[in-house]
Amino acid sequence: MSAFDALRIAGSGMTLHRKFLDAVSDNVANINTAAAPDQEAFKERFIVAQANDYGSGTGGVRVAGAAFGSGEGKLVYSPDNPLADDEGYVRLPDIDLGTQMTNMLIAQRGYQANISAISRATDAYQAALSLGKNL
């Protein structure tokens, strides 16, 4: 346990949710990224959250890694696309925009919850620092 631990822990939550948000925006940005049919489509990325030393006391959360969706995607008829094969198909990622928007909200709200935890911890630490000030 170090000084101002609550701030460090909430900060780790903010980092995790920001990375979650980064992954979601990357997925949305690549929602129309085409690939040739014989190649893999863009794979949607998920963040793997893991509690730091769960139960032993250090607290906080970290990004344990990334998980990827399927590269199979879907074949779309788009003969104008330079990547299209002889039959006019390209491979697009099979990313559901609704899921991505929901994940974005989850990440955003999680980020906000950690910000309020920080502001409450700051109030408490601020009060502790004024102990015995007016003696």
Added chain:
Amino acid sequence: MIGIGDTTTAALHAALSGLAQRQRVSSDNIANVNTPGFLAGRTDFESNLRSELSSGDTPVVGGGSVHRSLAATRTDGNNVDLDSETVIATETGLRYQLALQALNGKYDLLSAAMRTQ
């Protein structure tokens, strides 16, 4: 009798330490609000403090214990409830300030006693 390290000061110190621990645990719960399989932590220092005070012992600072909440989990195995965490964190912050003010009052009293005219 007022002493510098008397039971009141020790009890307030123990309360401050327990409340700080609860705030840290609450912070941990909020940080892990989206971590699959995470069970919310709950801090208890009051029962220790109460039994120490009622048996007349000087309270031990840092006598809080953390256990995992057994509340129902979501489908991802996580049972952090953001509503109750917010209430716990707010209440803990206010109680922390209350204990600090009581400690400040104690120190005011001591400093008044030490002042000559």
